[in-house]
Amino acid sequence: MFTPAHCVLLSGVLFAVGALGVVARRNLIVVLMSVEIMLGAASLALVAFARLRADSTGMEAQALVFFTMAVSAAEAAVGLAILMSLYRQIRTVDSDQADRMRG
Amino acid sequence: MSAADLLFVLASLAAVAGAVGVVASKNPVHAAISLMGFFLALSGLYVLLKAPFLAAVQVIVYVGAILVLFLFVIMLLDLRALDRAPRLTGALPYVLAVVLVALVGVLALWPVVGGVARAHPSFGPAPEGFGSTRAMAEVAYRRHALALEIVSVLLLAGIVGAVALAKRRFPDEEGEATEEEGGDVRGGPLPPRHEGAEH
Numbered sequence: 001m002f003t004p005a006h007c008v009l010l011s012g013v014l015f016a017v018g019a020l021g022v023v024a025r026r027n028l029i030v031v032l033m034s035v036e037i038m039l040g041a042a043s044l045a046l047v048a049f050a051r052l053r054a055d056s057t058g059m060e061a062q063a064l065v066f067f068t069m070a071v072s073a074a075e076a077a078v079g080l081a082i083l084m085s086l087y088r089q090i091r092t093v094d095s096d097q098a099d100r101m102r103g
Numbered sequence: 104m105s106a107a108d109l110l111f112v113l114a115s116l117a118a119v120a121g122a123v124g125v126v127a128s129k130n131p132v133h134a135a136i137s138l139m140g141f142f143l144a145l146s147g148l149y150v151l152l153k154a155p156f157l158a159a160v161q162v163i164v165y166v167g168a169i170l171v172l173f174l175f176v177i178m179l180l181d182l183r184a185l186d187r188a189p190r191l192t193g194a195l196p197y198v199l200a201v202v203l204v205a206l207v208g209v210l211a212l213w214p215v216v217g218g219v220a221r222a223h224p225s226f227g228p229a230p231e232g233f234g235s236t237r238a239m240a241e242v243a244y245r246r247h248a249l250a251l252e253i254v255s256v257l258l259l260a261g262i263v264g265a266v267a268l269a270k271r272r273f274p275d276e277e278g279e280a281t282e283e284e285g286g287d288v289r290g291g292p293l294p295p296r297h298e299g300a301e302h
Contacts, residue, residue, distance in 0.1 A: 003226070030131060054226075070254045
């Protein structure tokens with residue numbers, strides 16, 4: 001029988017994988033994808049705890065996840081728009097090349 | 104192990120495989136397909152956790168909109184610029200890094216997971232209609248109607264912002280709009296690359 005602990009563990013592992021992707025990849029598109037993975041992992045934990053409190057509080061938690069999905073969509077759109085603006089200046093999506101503000 | 108447990112194991116493995124695939128893929132299109140697998144696995148997990156409305160919204164919003172947006176951006180960018188030799192070759196270092204980080208995540212979380220396991224040994228029964236569209240509507244429209252409207256405005260702001268960013272004209276681009284055409288020419292060229300950047 002899968003328990004809340006299993007879900008929390010899975011959420012943590014997924015979040016760690018997403019965090020690794022944000023830190024370790026140079027391709028900025030993959031970095032944005034990894035941010036979405038982290039958001040999905042956090043939402044999974046919320047849904048698991050909503051299932052635990054299977055009453056009106058649980059439905060409020062599911063509503064929070066719903067709003068999170070909407071905000072995540074807006075953030076992905078704006079983030080990709082920023083990425084495209086950057087690409088038009090430096091002609092690459094390599095984060096190592098985005099160093100005009102350094103030094 | 105019941106059918107639900109088996110499905111949970113399968114969906115969990117698919118989610119982890121999808122996440123690992125995103126981080127470990129050299130080709131961004133492969134990463135996008137892996138991300139789709141991750142989102143679909145998450146949707147399956149939501150169904151198992153009695154959140155069918157969220158599962159449907161997950162597929163519609165994440166797979167149907169956000170993923171498509173990612174694919175459009177990958178299509179529009181010139182990816183030939185990414186084919187320079189990476190510092191570490193192959194996908195093996197990425198897979199190893201992912202395994203290592205997953206292990207670290209498990210170790211770091213073990214006290215938390217133990218605490219959750221002690222406090223809540225299992226899921227209780229869920230009332231009829233929990234997680235359904237009707238239940239979500241009751242919560243969202245009755246108690247959080249203002250938040251719903253604000254989220255709508257947020258999405259509008261996101262759209263307007265994305266369009267505004269896309270319409271910017273940069274002076275370095277050939278044949279782009281000048282000020283007479285109503286384009287928005289910003290500043291000057293970028294400052295030069297950082298000294299000694301190639302290391």
